[in-house]
Amino acid sequence: MELLPGIVGFVVFIFSVIVHENAHGVAAEHFGDPTARYSGRITMNPIPHIDPVGSLLLPAVAIMSGIPFIGWAKPVPVNPMNLRNPLVHNAYVAAAGPASNFILAFFGALIWIVVQLIFKHIPGLFESGEQTLRFFDTLCRSLILYNCILAVFNLMPIPPLDGHWILIRFLPPGPREAIAAVGRFGFLILIVLLWTGALWWIIRVPFTLVYSGYTSLVRNVVGFF
Numbered sequence: 504m505e506l507l508p509g510i511v512g513f514v515v516f517i518f519s520v521i522v523h524e525n526a527h528g529v530a531a532e533h534f535g536d537p538t539a540r541y542s543g544r545i546t547m548n549p550i551p552h553i554d555p556v557g558s559l560l561l562p563a564v565a566i567m568s569g570i571p572f573i574g575w576a577k578p579v580p581v582n583p584m585n586l587r588n589p590l591v592h593n594a595y596v597a598a599a600g601p602a603s604n605f606i607l608a609f610f611g612a613l614i615w616i617v618v619q620l621i622f623k624h625i626p627g628l629f630e631s632g633e634q635t636l637r638f639f640d641t642l643c644r645s646l647i648l649y650n651c652i653l654a655v656f657n658l659m660p661i662p663p664l665d666g667h668w669i670l671i672r673f674l675p676p677g678p679r680e681a682i683a684a685v686g687r688f689g690f691l692i693l694i695v696l697l698w699t700g701a702l703w704w705i706i707r708v709p710f711t712l713v714y715s716g717y718t719s720l721v722r723n724v725v726g727f728f
Contacts, residue, residue, distance in 0.1 A: 508641050509566040515645040516562055519607055519653055520576040521552050523600040528579045530599035534592035536585035544579045552576040561697075573656050573697065578663065594672035597665040604654035605713075611646025612717045615639070619725045643721075651714045655706050662689030 525547070528539030539545050544552070553559065557575035586592040618639040622632070658666040662685060671679050685692075696702040 511641050512645045516649045519650050522603050524576050524579045526599040526603035530596045531581045535587045538582045539579045594669045597668035600665050601654040601657045604650040608647045608650035611643045612721050615643035615721050616724050647717045655710045662686035
């Protein structure tokens with residue numbers, strides 16, 4: 504992996520997981536639980552959010568091996584009992600994280616469109632600003648790539664990922680309790696899926712559909728104008 508994509512990708516990844524966790528905290532506060540606020544976790548300061556394995560080790564290994572990476576930040580503390588409607592609102596709090604990543608990916612596509620249109624319609628700008636265009640291409644592509652990965656990954660219905668909280672919202676008590684019982688092994692299941700490569704096989708199709716949707720939007724808009 505070239506140095507520039509690796510550095511930009513890592514910075515984008517850290518920024519994106521922090522926004523993801525802040526979205527959880529803000530949503531929880533909106534629905535009645537200020538735990539994240541009182542814990543100092545609604546902040547863009549990366550230090551309270553960094554997880555040694557999910558935020559540093561896995562991305563570092565991925566950068567050295569030249570592959571896109573999956574990771575996480577420390578989960579924002581949420582006390583469901585403080586929520587006005589715990590079952591329903593907990594699902595909204597969970598959904599806020601992936602939603603924030605889809606929004607960041609959209610902004611990445613929007614910035615990419617604007618930059619490409621500027622370079623396309625100002626004669627001579629490409630020759631004098633090729634490195635600038637390359638940087639913005641790398642930045643915007645990383646914003647789309649890693650936020651699509653984070654959104655799709657977190658929507659998997661495996662505890663403790665956001666998707667399982669959303670799924671629980673729509674399940675009757677019996678299956679809900681069964682998923683809760685599996686929850687204690689959720690992290691182990693994720694590690695096994697990650698290191699065996701099965702995780703990429705599972706998320707490949709939904710990730711490809713979402714990622715290609717954003718990149719097709721960029722190509723079509725730039726091509727139209």
